[in-house]
Amino acid sequence: MKLLSIPNIQSEQDKMRRAKISIIGAGNVGATCAHWCAAAELGDIVLLDIPQTEDMPAGKALDLMQASPIMGFDSNIVGTTSYDDTADSDVVVVTAGIPRKPGMSRDDLLGTNAKIITSVAGQIKESSPNAVVIVVSNPLDAMVQQMWKVTGFDSARVCGQAGVLDTARYRAFLAMELGVSVEDISALLMGGHGDTMVPMPSCTSVGGIPVTQLIEEKRLEEIVDRTRKGGAEIVSLLKTGSAYYAPAAACAQMAEAVVKDKKRVIPVAALCDSEYSVGGYYVGVPVVMGSGGVEKIIELQLTEKETAAFQHSVSAVKDLVAAMDQLLSS
Template sequence: MKISFIGSGKVGAAVAYTASLKGLAQEIVLTDAFSDKARGEALDILQGQAFAPQAQVKYGDIKDTAGSDIIVITAGIPRKADEPRVLLLSRNAGLIASLVKEAVSYSPNCILFMVTNPLDVMTQLAYQVSGLPANRVIGMGTVLDTARYRSYLAEQFGIDARDIDAYVVGEHGETMVPLVSQITIKGIPLTELPGYETAAVERVCDEVRMASGQVIALKGGTVFAPAASACAVLEAIVKDSNQILPVCTYNSEYGVAVSLPTLVGRNGAGPVLNLPMTDGERAALEKSVANIKAFVAELQ
């Protein structure tokens, strides 16, 4: 398994490092517009290989990604705490389109995994310019938001986050939709939990929407949670686990890339699962989809 990273900034390097610790690839290649940055990160990861599953960790330019099984796109300009992700659209669109085309020319059989923001629009753009089928162009989507949702619910109600089944769908952005109606704890509805309060769940939903901006304001950027979330997707692909994850893929029903619970395995994104929603949640999802479409229209 060869996984290449286009972009070796904080998030790209953290994803590569986490993938190394998990033993997800036999070969890891890091590239960056600043070659010394890619070289430094590769050497840093390589020097810890005595305590990790063995892999060849290399740096280079985009030609060195040739023959990759998975290409992870993290290149781009990060957002500031006080700006929405979509403001990155004009800054990152041209760069991402160029990088995707070149990367796929060297690895035509790869799965393309998008992490660059604004994530939904960049996933749609990558799908349009890559020529790859929809199942092989995957955005991290609301996997990160879902992780935050479960973590905050766990903190609020004093339970293990790994026991929580809850999803955020729609846009990885301001119109994300945390699904409240389907939250379960080991199959038991959250509403059956002693001490359950609707207001507490509403507070959690607000915290999820503000989570990224809060971390950016405090430390300049989000790194570890995005890396863990990205590697959850990579692990599902590498291990062919058919795990249910709310990744972002082009959806023919909606006509745009959007995050919905999806089976993820070695062939990339599988079928989207029809998760029950209330009328209110469905309406919020439709609004989120419309928001993504409006931003995508700006690319035309």
Template sequence: MSNGRKVVLVGCGAVGTSFVYSAINQGIASHYVLIDVVNDIAEGNAMDLSDSHAVLPSPFSSIKAGTYSDCADADVIVITAGRPQKPGETRLEMVADNAKIMKSIALEIKKSGFNGITVIASNPVDILTHVYQEVTGYESNRVISSGTTLDSSRLRKLLGERLNVAPRSVKAYLIGEHGDSSVAVWSRSIVMGKSILEYVEEGAITIDELQQVKDDATNMAYKIIEKKRATFYGIGACLARIVKSILNDEKSSLMVGALLKGQYGVENVYISVPCIVGAHGIEEIIEWRLSEEELQGLRKSCTQLSEVFKTAQAAIK
């Protein structure tokens, strides 16, 4: 390992640079390396980000543009490369193009001798994480999809607004695909120690309003893309949260994409479920006892992703 914690970013678009900006503001790592298919973009961003060094509360040691050889001694690699989502396009419709890009990145990283943990946010994220894991052959617990970390953050924000409670005090989750088939787990959602279903019984919120909150959280990306062509600050902060949990060995419970091996009755699908994230990556997949409706929704999401994964596999042959 390098002297101090080292993070490599692959893909210096808006999502990747938002992640690094969030990370340096929180003092997450000592060394940052930026890799992009256009080296000038990596260099320009490294210069721009380093301009903040003198005024940051938590200093870092270095930030520079680099190459895949810099991955060899990295602790964590974050991959955000890929073509962006077009207005009106679903994440799943981007699959063939981005699967090819992911395969080429995976081969370069594998060749470097990297032995750390990879966190992936390129869309469609669950599919591309699975592609990367298969191409590299890395242990699945060391390859993590950003999953529904962002979706769940949106759900907490919107539910907090409805109930006039700070988002940090809301424990509410979306599981399944990072996308249209995600499932709100109301049976496990708690605000101030009280179940959401108790709030419904008391008339503070209705089932229809909960459904609207879920729909709004799921469709938030489309609204943002329509207005400003891309989403990046929210996912950048979520990536920093995941990487911080790894580097600090926090063993925090996060909604990330993991390869299921029988959990929830599902085999060989990357999908978002509650996981303990620490120094070894995904240290445990937590199996919640879901309501029948929630479990069926999760399995339906898994079936959909399995089908799309076949498209990705065909694209990279």
């Protein structure tokens, strides 16, 4: 029996490599992000955790690889505890840090996670100096500020995942309220990731119909309040952890915007200086996201009420960053 020879295609593979997505933190959010990214065939994936986790990242990566014949994706997935395996990543998603537990606010994580992010940022700077970095760790707005400060990357290449998640929760609750498809709901939330996030009713519609024509103001505010507390609601239900399906899906959407140069108009935590008169802090705003990361910040004409709420949210972010800086310097 004569075996067929397979032509050498290595040279073509060298020219046409897949995007490389590294995920720092192989816990629930990180592993689920790897799952979403692999299923969408966004690129090859490296799932990294600290050395103390030993073979855990490799086990999760192998499990995902064994799902590939069933689900029909060809992404290569590697689990590791070495940053050497993440070298020259196109996108780095950072989920590292301790999660919230019942009774904890995002701000309660500040001191511990700031030190973790400082260490991770230094490693990313060395291993993937050209990557777009998407930070997920809480408290989000302070953590992405610290990532940018330590890496020294162009601010366009460092952003935070919060707005996509918050808006998704808002859209889900609106769809549940109205009994309509989530696909027909377009919405926007701005500001910090937490209790001061700012709803934008003027930018919320259902099949093109302003939401204010479908839901009374009082009920709409109740839905917004549930959105603000969306993460805490899940923490209280899980009892031993925090949300991960939706946060991971939001990360994957942002990674897709980068590796496919989608030019998506989505809300993310981006560095705003003169924009919205923020003065050099990361806050949630609508942006155009593509291969360069945050390629444009979209400035909206806010109402007087929206402006006041946004400024209040920015003040909370500034206080959080100041508290972080004090903890890191002590």
